[in-house]
Amino acid sequence: MKTIFFLAAIILSLPLFSQTIKGKIIDQQTNEPIFGATVKFAGKGGTTSDKDGFFYINCSENREITVSYVGYATVKQSIKNCNDDINIALLQTTNNLNEVEITATSNENKAILYQPTSITKLGETEIKRGTGLYLDDAINGNVPGVTFQRRAVSSGQQFNIRGYGNGVRGTNGLNSNFDGQGYKVYLNNIPITDAEGITQLDDIDFGSVGNVEVAKGPSGTLYGLAISGVVNLKTIQPEKGKTSIGQDVLIGSYGLQRYTTHFQMGGERSSILVNYGRQTSDGYLLHNSSHKDFVNSFGEFNPNDKQTISTYFGYSNSYDERAGELTIDQYETKDYSGNPFYIKNNAHSEVISFRAGLSHTYKFSENVSNTTTIFGTGANTNSSSAGGWTDKDPLNYGLRSTLDTKFSLAEGVTLSGITGVESQQQRAQTISYAMVADSSNLSGYNKIGAVRSNQFTISSTTSVFTEWSLSLPHDVSITAGIGMSSMKIELNDRLFVAGSTKPARFSKSYDGMFSPHFAINKVFSKQFSLYASYSKAYKAPVSSYFFIPTTGALNTGLEAEIGNQYEIGSKGALLNNKLTYQVAIFDAIFSNKMYAVAVPLNSTTTAYTYIANGGKQDDKGVEVLVKFSAYESNTAFFSSIRPFVNFTYSDFKYKDYQFQKLNNPASTISVTDYSGKGVAGVSPVTANAGIDFYTKCGLYANVIYMYKDGFPFTSDGENKTKKYSLLNSKIGYQHSLSAHFDLDAFFGVNNITGTQYPIIVFVNQLPDAYIPAPYKANYFGGINLKYNF
Numbered sequence: 001m002k003t004i005f006f007l008a009a010i011i012l013s014l015p016l017f018s019q020t021i022k023g024k025i026i027d028q029q030t031n032e033p034i035f036g037a038t039v040k041f042a043g044k045g046g047t048t049s050d051k052d053g054f055f056y057i058n059c060s061e062n063r064e065i066t067v068s069y070v071g072y073a074t075v076k077q078s079i080k081n082c083n084d085d086i087n088i089a090l091l092q093t094t095n096n097l098n099e100v101e102i103t104a105t106s107n108e109n110k111a112i113l114y115q116p117t118s119i120t121k122l123g124e125t126e127i128k129r130g131t132g133l134y135l136d137d138a139i140n141g142n143v144p145g146v147t148f149q150r151r152a153v154s155s156g157q158q159f160n161i162r163g164y165g166n167g168v169r170g171t172n173g174l175n176s177n178f179d180g181q182g183y184k185v186y187l188n189n190i191p192i193t194d195a196e197g198i199t200q201l202d203d204i205d206f207g208s209v210g211n212v213e214v215a216k217g218p219s220g221t222l223y224g225l226a227i228s229g230v231v232n233l234k235t236i237q238p239e240k241g242k243t244s245i246g247q248d249v250l251i252g253s254y255g256l257q258r259y260t261t262h263f264q265m266g267g268e269r270s271s272i273l274v275n276y277g278r279q280t281s282d283g284y285l286l287h288n289s290s291h292k293d294f295v296n297s298f299g300e301f302n303p304n305d306k307q308t309i310s311t312y313f314g315y316s317n318s319y320d321e322r323a324g325e326l327t328i329d330q331y332e333t334k335d336y337s338g339n340p341f342y343i344k345n346n347a348h349s350e351v352i353s354f355r356a357g358l359s360h361t362y363k364f365s366e367n368v369s370n371t372t373t374i375f376g377t378g379a380n381t382n383s384s385s386a387g388g389w390t391d392k393d394p395l396n397y398g399l400r401s402t403l404d405t406k407f408s409l410a411e412g413v414t415l416s417g418i419t420g421v422e423s424q425q426q427r428a429q430t431i432s433y434a435m436v437a438d439s440s441n442l443s444g445y446n447k448i449g450a451v452r453s454n455q456f457t458i459s460s461t462t463s464v465f466t467e468w469s470l471s472l473p474h475d476v477s478i479t480a481g482i483g484m485s486s487m488k489i490e491l492n493d494r495l496f497v498a499g500s501t502k503p504a505r506f507s508k509s510y511d512g513m514f515s516p517h518f519a520i521n522k523v524f525s526k527q528f529s530l531y532a533s534y535s536k537a538y539k540a541p542v543s544s545y546f547f548i549p550t551t552g553a554l555n556t557g558l559e560a561e562i563g564n565q566y567e568i569g570s571k572g573a574l575l576n577n578k579l580t581y582q583v584a585i586f587d588a589i590f591s592n593k594m595y596a597v598a599v600p601l602n603s604t605t606t607a608y609t610y611i612a613n614g615g616k617q618d619d620k621g622v623e624v625l626v627k628f629s630a631y632e633s634n635t636a637f638f639s640s641i642r643p644f645v646n647f648t649y650s651d652f653k654y655k656d657y658q659f660q661k662l663n664n665p666a667s668t669i670s671v672t673d674y675s676g677k678g679v680a681g682v683s684p685v686t687a688n689a690g691i692d693f694y695t696k697c698g699l700y701a702n703v704i705y706m707y708k709d710g711f712p713f714t715s716d717g718e719n720k721t722k723k724y725s726l727l728n729s730k731i732g733y734q735h736s737l738s739a740h741f742d743l744d745a746f747f748g749v750n751n752i753t754g755t756q757y758p759i760i761v762f763v764n765q766l767p768d769a770y771i772p773a774p775y776k777a778n779y780f781g782g783i784n785l786k787y788n789f
Contacts, residue, residue: 142688144648183228227539237298289321316352426460502554749777
């Protein structure tokens with residue numbers, strides 16, 4: 001009888017144990033379902049949401065579930081009635097340092113809080129505060145210690161990391177696009193920086209970038225010849241469990257138009273993203289129009305639990321007119337008519353390129369994995385400026401392979417490391433021409449004239465590296481590593497004249513460039529950290545530095561620059577992760593600093609420049625970044641209010657900085673000493689402050705204030721820019737119109753107060769130095785419409 005009653009009790013209680021509750025998890029700002037969110041009972045396991053955001057879980061009264069997803073604030077919710085379905089809206093957050101993973105590390109724990117170095121990571125929130133097309137507003141407003149400049153509407157972009165990058169502009173005609181040097185840029189693990197260290201970003205579609213990671217300071221241990229830092233870019237990733245097609249339209253002042261069509265498909269084992277678009281602008285100066293056509297695709301495939309294969313392909317066709325640098329008088333009187341010598345030569349930059357990469361990750365075990373990426377880039381470029389016309393056809397190819405390892409040495413003690421190699425070669429032909437008047441149309445543009453130089457270069461670089469992190473109890477970690485880089489440049493003169501005593505071939509190798517790195521990091525209560533680090537890296541000369549096309553002379557004897565940096569800092573996520581901060585104090589010393597010596601053509605234009613080694617550049621600085629979730633609610637009109645602020649103080653000085661200067665006439669040479677003077681091109685103080693608003697109904701807005709001190713733009717300190725401040729704002733509305741259609745409409749204003757400021761100032765180039773930004777308020781707006789299958 002007791003057995004019968006026992007069985008009956010079990011049968012009657014089965015519904016209680018098996019009762020299932022249905023829930024749905026959505027993004028609070030977009031109302032879109034979240035696939036893969038973790039749903040847990042306290043200490044009882046759980047489940048994950050499906051591609052439509054739904055989950056099913058056994059339930060009884062007075063239970064509590066915890067819902068979490070990377071990049072979103074964790075939500076705990078009590079279940080009062082198991083018969084009621086529940087909806088949970090997760091709020092995106094950029095404030096939890098334990099959830100934001102970074103790439104440039106050997107540490108097993110990839111959260112920023114555990115990295116003993118200064119790294120800033122930008123997501124869609126920061127990138128899309130403005131137009132999202134040029135990256136300069138995102139970098140300049142959110143990354144302390146880093147500026148991003150561009151020479152025209154969408155060309156000639158370059159980073160300046162902690163004061164490195166000013167003064168070296170390259171030899172006129174061979175590096176005439178004023179490309180960046182001293183840092184390395186990667187896109188989906190593919191080097192954008194070529195084999196001799198030049199980074200040209202004209203063919204990058206920043207509107208397709210969804211993630212930016214900036215590691216500041218010498219990064220030679222893991223990345224070779226990266227004396228000032230590394231920038232890792234990633235394209236927008238497909239959403240898991242969703243298939244959609246969308247059309248984005250953006251229109252703005254000065255004829256700005258941007259049209260992007262995109263398709264994405266995300267499954268459990270594969271995902272694909274394809275973008276196609278066109279971007280045009282009339283420009284805000286005379287002879288300043290721009291257009292860009294692009295196609296890029298990204299795919300990721302997981303054939304099994306051990307392997308991941310990712311692919312990238314990009315095509316770009318960009319053309320930007322150059323108005324030329326304004327003189328100081330032109331800039332101060334707001335005469336934006338441009339440089340007549342540039343305009344007469346139809347100055348421009350045209351880049352047609354293909355870029356592809358294939359990456360394969362294989363997980364041999366829980367402790368050992370390998371990632372190998374092969375890549376290639378081919379480009380056809382031509383450009384003209386006041387000095388003439390240049391054709392260049394570079395072909396770059398190479399591979400990067402890393403072995404990630406992890407060992408458990410004792411309880412609470414692990415050793416993780418990354419060991420690898422990166423090798424790249426470039427083969428390029430560069431032909432430089434003079435430009436002459438068109439006799440059939442003297443009032444029109446000049447035409448290509450006689451060949452001034454014809455060079456074929458082979459550049460190759462190889463880096464081998466290993467870095468290890470020892471994780472100890474009490475959240476202490478010690479990181480140590482070393483990298484060894486080499487570079488070889490071969491220069492062949494294909495315009496050799498019989499009987500000439502000048503060599504037709506020049507070859508130079510830079511070997512044994514060892515880059516050590518050592519750091520220690522301590523995390524307290526999983527909330528904040530303190531770290532100290534030392535790092536070293538090199539920057540070798542590029543091929544254009546060895547040959548001066550205007551004179552035909554070789555510029556031999558150049559040495560590689562050396563960068564040594566000491567840094568201490570702290571990172572934290574306090575007040576229940578509502579407030580996050582990063583503070584860094586550093587001293588970076590760059591020795592054998594290369595700089596450009598300008599030789600004037602006339603009173604308004606530089607004829608050519610040549611490169612020389614100077615002394616040292618001692619860069620001491622403080623960087624602070626703070627973000628705060630001031631208000632968050634799942635029920636009120638405002639779902640979140642998030643202010644942010646960042647600040648940079650730069651005390652950068654020349655040290656033992658003497659060099660010879662070739663004057664006009666060329667028969668005179670003078671020696672100049674800039675020791676103790678402030679480094680040209682660097683503002684002593686920059687500061688940014690802003691606030692992001694999000695509402696439950698889908699409205700969002702942001703306001704950002706940007707301040708920049710005046711700075712010297714000649715090394716003697718005699719010429720300085722004026723300080724300025726900018727005010728930008730954007731408002732938008734995101735909403736799911738139906739089960740299939742998503743809408744994002746927005747409107748923004750840049751430079752609300754009508755401030756005059758430059759987008760780039762050329763250092764040690766007089767009198768033509770300024771490329772101005774629009775000095776009037778400019779507007780943009782757009783609609784993004786997506787259909788979900």
